[in-house]
Amino acid sequence: MYLRHDTIQKNGKAYSYWRLVKSVREGKKVRQQTIADLGPLSRAGQEQARMLAQKLGGDQDQPGLFDPPIEKEVAEIRLNGVRLDRVRRFGDAWLAMKLWRMAGLDTFFEKCLPVGREDIPWGVMAEILTVARLCEPSSELHIAEDWIRKTALCDMLLLDETQINDDRLYRGLDEMLPFKEALEKHLKARWEGLFEVKYDLLLYDVTSTYFEGQARGNPQAQRGYSRDHRGDCKQVCVGLVVTTGGYPLGYEQFAGNIHDSQTVKRIVETMEARYGKIDRIWVWDRGMQSEDLLPWMREHHRRYVVAAPKSELKKHEAALRDPAGWKALRNQGVEVRYSVVAEPDSDDVFLVCRSNDRREKEKAMHNKFAKRIEQALQTLEKRLSEAKKAEDEKKVQRQIGRLLQRNQRAAKLFDIHCDKVPERPSTLRVSWARNEKEQAWADLTEGCYVLRSNVLHWSEEDVWKVYVQLAHAEAAFRIHKHELVMRPIFHRKEDRVKAHIFVCFLAYVLWKMLEQWQSRAGLGNSPRTILEELGQITCGDIVLPTTTGQAIRLRCITRPERAPAILIQRLGLELPRRMKIPEGVAQM
Numbered sequence: 001m002y003l004r005h006d007t008i009q010k011n012g013k014a015y016s017y018w019r020l021v022k023s024v025r026e027g028k029k030v031r032q033q034t035i036a037d038l039g040p041l042s043r044a045g046q047e048q049a050r051m052l053a054q055k056l057g058g059d060q061d062q063p064g065l066f067d068p069p070i071e072k073e074v075a076e077i078r079l080n081g082v083r084l085d086r087v088r089r090f091g092d093a094w095l096a097m098k099l100w101r102m103a104g105l106d107t108f109f110e111k112c113l114p115v116g117r118e119d120i121p122w123g124v125m126a127e128i129l130t131v132a133r134l135c136e137p138s139s140e141l142h143i144a145e146d147w148i149r150k151t152a153l154c155d156m157l158l159l160d161e162t163q164i165n166d167d168r169l170y171r172g173l174d175e176m177l178p179f180k181e182a183l184e185k186h187l188k189a190r191w192e193g194l195f196e197v198k199y200d201l202l203l204y205d206v207t208s209t210y211f212e213g214q215a216r217g218n219p220q221a222q223r224g225y226s227r228d229h230r231g232d233c234k235q236v237c238v239g240l241v242v243t244t245g246g247y248p249l250g251y252e253q254f255a256g257n258i259h260d261s262q263t264v265k266r267i268v269e270t271m272e273a274r275y276g277k278i279d280r281i282w283v284w285d286r287g288m289q290s291e292d293l294l295p296w297m298r299e300h301h302r303r304y305v306v307a308a309p310k311s312e313l314k315k316h317e318a319a320l321r322d323p324a325g326w327k328a329l330r331n332q333g334v335e336v337r338y339s340v341v342a343e344p345d346s347d348d349v350f351l352v353c354r355s356n357d358r359r360e361k362e363k364a365m366h367n368k369f370a371k372r373i374e375q376a377l378q379t380l381e382k383r384l385s386e387a388k389k390a391e392d393e394k395k396v397q398r399q400i401g402r403l404l405q406r407n408q409r410a411a412k413l414f415d416i417h418c419d420k421v422p423e424r425p426s427t428l429r430v431s432w433a434r435n436e437k438e439q440a441w442a443d444l445t446e447g448c449y450v451l452r453s454n455v456l457h458w459s460e461e462d463v464w465k466v467y468v469q470l471a472h473a474e475a476a477f478r479i480h481k482h483e484l485v486m487r488p489i490f491h492r493k494e495d496r497v498k499a500h501i502f503v504c505f506l507a508y509v510l511w512k513m514l515e516q517w518q519s520r521a522g523l524g525n526s527p528r529t530i531l532e533e534l535g536q537i538t539c540g541d542i543v544l545p546t547t548t549g550q551a552i553r554l555r556c557i558t559r560p561e562r563a564p565a566i567l568i569q570r571l572g573l574e575l576p577r578r579m580k581i582p583e584g585v586a587q588m
Helices: 043-057 091-102 105-112 122-135 140-150 166-195 261-275 293-299 310-321 356-385 393-406 408-413 436-445 460-483 494-520 527-534 562-570
Strands: 002-010 013-026 029-039 083-089 201-210 235-243 248-255 281-284 303-307 327-329 334-339 349-355 414-420 428-434 448-453 538-545 551-557
Touching (some): 091 494, 091 527, 122 166, 140 166, 166 261, 201 261, 201 460, 235 494, 248 261, 293 303, 310 334, 310 349, 356 408, 393 414, 393 428, 408 436, 460 494, 527 562
Antiparallel strands (some): 002 013, 083 538, 303 448, 334 349, 414 428, 538 551
16 A cells, blocks of 8 residues: 545645555556545644544553653663564554453453453453454464464463463353343443444344354254355354444344244344333334234334335336336435325335336346246257157256246246157157246336335435445444354354354444544545554564673564554554563563
């Protein structure tokens, strides 16, 4: 990464605006991708970033960890004996520790996990597990045997790294798990204090994460609908509740074979028991719907904005075919209109939406699967016509059924027949034709969907904007799976699986905090970029042998290159120069 700036002339003065960019290769071309707009890098901007960091975390330097500036002392050094020892990654773990304290998780675990006879407090083990999951997601065995000795985390926690082993990490998981509910209440208060988050809109979504292995000892490990396209593996489901902006509020774990709709009542009742149900509006996607769910919501005076199943479009055919009454949402590429459908037990409003981008995507998918079906049918037709012996008609029918199953999105577009050739009764033939009625309906409904809500005073745009907030819940799952490596799960015990997901949730809390921090500092919204750049900052012991036979050992932190240095400055942080060394090590 490197810096570029644009100079603008205004009122006879030149203003320079800086950008942090990196080179990205696309085929044979290389283009510059802007990572963050840094603005003028003025003193006012630096002070604003410093004040933001102070608001988020205050003075979070651990007492006694960093040395003050060296006083003026004179010593004669033997230059031929100067060496550098114990080089460790520093910057990413240092930033993760600050995030841990900004979230108030240090005081939370100190309160919940009081110090006993253990060598290392369990709250510290919780911090190690979460920081490792954020910086370099891996197994507990990898943390203990490889990652912990390559990072300066133990130096900053004033621990002996040889005390960190996989058994202690596993026990740390067991100690953390009972405080999941208390943590969620703590986070709610923390989000309110730091970012003034409101809880009137709750977004809910479900995903699955699969196991490597049989997981026979875990009753929740079941086969079901896999979002990871691993139907061959057992899995568990995770339901996540986030607020507007994607701030995590809580989650629940379910058996892998549960239907999404069966999770909603439990989640709604759990959140209401903790935080009350006044002024709550729930949002979820069409996969959550069941016959009795919305009547249950209305019975208890709960409000919602939900997507209706795809089959509901049939009820709104008149609205879809009517060219009048559509309202285009500015700069969204979406048209919406209310549709009147009488329902005996509800006064819900229905909003029909059609998106240009979604239409093009669905059309391309339909064409893709239709082409696959046609090519497979042509191959089957050729094989049957050239067959030298009679084919089993039931077997051919099953082959056609599997073909349509693999290409469900376009299956209804074809009428397929398999029968015997009259001239040769022992020979089968297959014929097909496009179903014009289904094709016309697909052309009409591509890119369309229906939203329903019992909030009657909102405009069309209000309903649509609330629904698209679900993208925050979907983004949270992508981060859990890709950035924090929640999948696959290698644990076998049920509680260990729950603890693994709990640590991933904690790491996502730090991720979201860093994302909001850098966004407000004008650094975009890519926490992984920040962590990777700061991970280049290392620390090491400089050993200076003196002419008197003694050695001076200084644990110093490298000065970052310009790009990481600007990131640190924009975050309002100040990189320390040296760390204290424990007495026993200092004399070595």
